[in-house]
Amino acid sequence: MVAMSQRSAPAKPSATLKDVAKLAGVSTAVVSYVVNGGPKNVSPLSEAKVREAIRMLGYRPNAAARALRSGSAEMLGIVVPDITNPFFASLAHAVEEAAAARGYALTIANSGHSLAVERRLVENLASRRVDGVFLCSIVAEPDLRDLESAEIPAVLLSYTGEESDHCSVGVGLEDGGRLAVEHLIGHGHGDIGLIMGSLVGGVLDGRETGWRAALEDAGLRPGPIMRIPFTREGGYQAGEWFLNATSRPSAVFVSSDLQAVGFLRALHDSGVQVPSDLAVVSFDGSKEAEYSIPRLTTVAQPVEEMALAAVEALLGNGGPQHSRTFPVTLIRRASCGCVSER
Amino acid sequence: MVAMSQRSAPAKPSATLKDVAKLAGVSTAVVSYVVNGGPKNVSPLSEAKVREAIRMLGYRPNAAARALRSGSAEMLGIVVPDITNPFFASLAHAVEEAAAARGYALTIANSGHSLAVERRLVENLASRRVDGVFLCSIVAEPDLRDLESAEIPAVLLSYTGEESDHCSVGVGLEDGGRLAVEHLIGHGHGDIGLIMGSLVGGVLDGRETGWRAALEDAGLRPGPIMRIPFTREGGYQAGEWFLNATSRPSAVFVSSDLQAVGFLRALHDSGVQVPSDLAVVSFDGSKEAEYSIPRLTTVAQPVEEMALAAVEALLGNGGPQHSRTFPVTLIRRASCGCVSER
DNA sequence: TTCGCGAATCTAATCGTATAGATTTGCTCT
DNA sequence: AGAGCAAATCTATACGATTAGATTCGCGAA
Structure with a gap:
């Protein structure tokens, strides 16, 4: 037919x-x-x-006419560095659900880890007069003037910077770093390296601070540090670098699951056994970590709760919103030695 | 300070x-x-x-006023089943880039594999008078009347159905299935199973048709079929099922990389070696497949080109747009036996 | 019968932008 | 000098929805 x-x-x-x-x-x-x-x-x-x-x-x-007349488009915006990163994908997804529950649509935009693009996107959202913006900025102190002058509320999401006076929702990165390192120390490791995602503008990431602090508290010297992009490729490169290094730590803390997946790949390629030759703990708590080989022990961020809190902060009629920091939790799996594979 | x-x-x-x-x-x-x-x-x-x-x-x-006056919001919309699926994430990302290159913003919305939600989202986009909609529908013949009555062009993206008269952009799913199976046959396999994502409405997926056709052409009987969701969990379940089955095929074609990752995990858990005990070819060509253990041989979709074509079809001033089907390519890696690990 | 009153409905102004058509300005050319 | 003309600018309306304030209507009470 x-x-x-x-x-x-x-x-x-x-x-x-x-x-x-x-x-x-x-x-x-x-x-x-x-x-x-x-x-x-x-x-x-x-x-x-x-x-x-x-x-x-x-x-x-007609939503445009309605928006013009009533000043609200019933729409929120979120800017993430890379929607292709599973962590941001799930964050955006959670935010979308939370926003939808309150009748708002969500526009998702990628800054592609470029500050210039991030600014352009924020400006674009401002001119669209969205009712609020979630910004996962790649810098510690993003420029929010476009939003302020349009009186559009914003919340800094998954926020790295510590000392901003702006409303933000994030996790205790430093606690996460500590948690990971303390756990590895508990497994008997004394030489613990760090694979850290590279941030623009040379900000100090809480994960790094936590890693260093935990080692210091235990009277240990910080192991080697590698700075690489927040990608699987980055993790892979880190792995190659570690293997060629003269002295190799017995454990590493990796700043994201995505990087850890690449890292595991590199280790596997050269026959290094995880966790027996090298223990790994990563960060994010994404699905990727659950299916890698070996399964990754990871410091999990409470994505849904963060999304809920962010939407609440933006839309809640409460007065001047304060910043919220959520606690992380350690998910014990095989890559640190807690659980055996299979 | x-x-x-x-x-x-x-x-x-x-x-x-x-x-x-x-x-x-x-x-x-x-x-x-x-x-x-x-x-x-x-x-x-x-x-x-x-x-x-x-x-x-x-x-x-003020974008609202501008949209009202000129009838265009310089904005496109895309509806995907699940932005958390890396394939859709990269597709959405590619579409966003292509749209941005032409000065359009993109709203990304998740249907969560629900037809009711999909409809609501399309309706929402229609009332926002976006300039066009990309729809990755979960059914073969989505309801586009809301868009038609608002004269909003739509293109069916990553399209499964074969017989629609609506403008669409997709890949040769059947060719993909054939390609995968023929490759496995070339490796000497005679008993080839299928792990197929479950579609709503009982449509027949081209990948399944291709799998069956290739086997028939080679004079082989179709191996076991499993239908499971398009998730890692689904793939994992499929793996468990295969292992408990009385007779196990020597190779399988999996309908997505995401599922294949779960599948590999299940095989690893029970000590089945890939590809020696069981060869695997999957579908999508996503990054995930490049870092799994073992690396997945996969039938790749040309995501960027599809995105470009979809945007062109929507925005191009060309007359009545025709449907485009892109060719897939086989990426040979370790899971089929082409390349050894490490 | 007439007045008053509330419910239902209507009229018209407004949001901020885009642009057709009217008007002004400044020149050049005879 | 005056006509003619193009460039620059202005005036005024439309886009579609919302809503304050005006209007109409019907009905009960005096």
Whole structure:
């Protein structure tokens, strides 16, 4: 059975409120009241006529006009460095769900780890007059003036910087670093390296601080550090570098699951056994870590809760929002030696 | 150094065209001409005054008003089943880049594999009067009436159905299935199973058709089939099932990299060696496949090209758009036996 | 019968931008 | 000098929805 026609509707170029009003034999005001459960009420008879007309015409309110008139587009925006990174994908997803639960749509945009692009995207969201912006910035002190001048609230999400006075939602990165390192120390490791994602602007990441602090507290010297991008490729390179190094630590803390996957790959390529030859703990708690070989012990971020909190901070009618830092938890699996494979 | 003030601007609630015009001492029309490189030209003097005024006021055009007036929001929308799936994440990312290159923003929305949600999202995009929609539908014949009645062009992306008359961009799924199976046959396998993602509405996926056709052409009987969700968990379950089965095929074709990763995990857990005990070829060509252990031989989709073509189909001024099917390519790695690990 | 009152409805202004058409300005050419 | 003309600018309307304030209607009370 071949389709008969490309388009069934006779190309009515979108009905407007006025069209509906005319067909229903009422004024545009009444239609608006019906559509919005408006500020005034309408008789059951009118309501019925209006609903019928809406159905007949396939009327759908024009969001642009509505946004113009009422100043709100019922839309939020999020800017992430890279949606291709599973952590940001799940974060964005969680935020979308939380926003949808409150009737807001979400625009997701990628900065591609470029500050210039990040700025452009924020500016774009500002000109769209979204009702709020979640910014996973690649710098510690992003420029929020575009948003401020448009009076658009923003929350810094998955925030690295510590000393911002702006509303933010993040995790205890330093605690995470400590947790990972203390766990490795508990396994008897004394030489613990760090594979750290490279940040722009030379900010100091809490994970690094935590790693260093935990070692110091235990009276151990910091092991080797490698700085590489937040990608699988980066992790792989780190692995190659570690293997060629003269002295190799007995354990490493890796700043993201994504990097850890690449790292494990490199170790596997040269026959280094994890965790017996080299123990690994990573960071994020993403799905990737659950299926790698061996399974990764990882410091998990409570993504859903963070998303909920971020949306609440943006939309909540509460006054000046404070920053929230969520606790991380250690998920023990095979890569540190807690659980055997298989 | 503690920040002195929360907001530096004295809460000017967004300058409008009129404000700029007043400050620059010209009419709103001139300002508009300057901002848009408008349909008429302005003197260098006026232009300079306007630009200065814009700078002083931090003026930024109101996208809602612009959209209302000109009927276009310079925005596209994409609906994917799950942004958390790396394939859709990279597809969405590629589409975003292609759209950005033409000055369009992109809204990404997740249907969560629910048809009801998918419909709601499409309706939402329709009411926002986006300039076009990319739909990765979970069904073969999605309902596009909302878009048609609003005269919003749509392209079916990563399209499974074969017989739609609607503009679509996809890959040769059947060719992909054949390619994978023929390759396995070339390795000497005679009993080849299939792990297929479950689609709603009982549509027949081209990958399955291709798998069956290739076996038939070679005079082989189809091996066991398992239908499981498009997730790592699904792949893992499939693995467990295969291992408990009485007779095990010597090779399998898996319908996505994501599932294959889970599958490999299950095999590893029970000590089955890949590819010696069981060869695997999967589908998508995502990054995941490059870092799994062993590395996955996979049928790759040309994501960037598809994204480019989809944007072109939506925005291109060419007349009635035809559907495009892109060829897939086989990436040979270790899981089929082509390349040894390490 | 007439007044008052509330409910239902309508009229019209508004949001910020874009642009067609009217108007002004400054020149050149005879 | 005056006509003619193009460039620059301005005026005013439309886009579609919302909603305050005006208007209409019907009905009960005096």
